Every structure is written in C-alpha cells, then in structure tokens.
Amino acid sequence: MSKRFTQVKEQLLKERQNLLQDVSNSYEACREIGQDGVPDIGDMSSAAYSRDILFNVSETQRQRINDIDVALTQIEKGEYGVCMSCGEDISPRRMEVRPFSRYCIECKTDIEKFGE
Numbered sequence: 810m811s812k813r814f815t816q817v818k819e820q821l822l823k824e825r826q827n828l829l830q831d832v833s834n835s836y837e838a839c840r841e842i843g844q845d846g847v848p849d850i851g852d853m854s855s856a857a858y859s860r861d862i863l864f865n866v867s868e869t870q871r872q873r874i875n876d877i878d879v880a881l882t883q884i885e886k887g888e889y890g891v892c893m894s895c896g897e898d899i900s901p902r903r904m905e906v907r908p909f910s911r912y913c914i915e916c917k918t919d920i921e922k923f924g925e
C-alpha cells in the first residue's frame with residue numbers, strides 16, 4: 810500500500826468519526842425537539858420542520874459514512890483508486906478532487922452517456 814493511501818485512510822477514519830458524532834448530535838437534537846411540549850399549532854409545525862431538516866442532514870451524513878466505508882474497504886483490498894470498470898488506475902488528481910471516485914474519467918463519461 811502506498812504512503813499516500815495510508816494518509817487517505819487516516820483522513821477517512823477521522824472524517825467518519827466526526828460524521829458519527831454529528832449524526833448522534835442530530836439524533837439528540839431531534840429527541841429534544843420531539844419532547845418539547847406542544848402548546849399550539851405554530852410551534853408544532855416549526856418542530857416538525859426542524860425535525861425534517863435534521864433528518865435530511867443525518868441522511869446525507871449516513872450516505873457519506875457509507876461512501877467512506879466503501880473507500881476504506883477498497884483501500885484494504887488494494888482496490889482504492891482503481892477503476893471498477895476498466896481496472897486502470899484512476900488519475901491521482903481525480904482522486905484528490907473526488908476521493909470516492911470509483912471510475913476513471915473515460916468510463917465515468919461512458920456510464921453517464923450509456924448507463925452502467
């Protein structure tokens with residue numbers, strides 16, 4: 810495994826940790842909103858609105874955690890930075906810009922044009 814991927818791995822693990830923290834904070838916040846007394850309809854809708862926002866945020870975070878897990882597995886297997894379609898190395902520059910890329914630019918373009 811190259812040193813570069815060791816750094817990527819550390820970064821991903823750290824980000825994953827932060828995301829997990831954020832998600833559990835969101836759940837805490839949801840619970841607090843949910844437990845508020847419900848004095849009138851105005852407050853009710855604003856509480857529901859906040860819950861929706863928090864739910865969407867944590868959805869995005871869960872998706873991100875999933876992406877990180879996939880990348881970590883790929884690093885373990887030595888498949889990280891390798892195109893899933895043609896098996897060629899994805900350009901390091903592309904991996905820097907989009908750390909969760911699974912296809913090289915050529916294949917990605919084909920997939921977008923013709924589907925997977």
Ligand SMILES: [Zn+2]
Pocket residue numbers: 892893894895896897912913914915916917
């Ligand atoms: Zn490819």
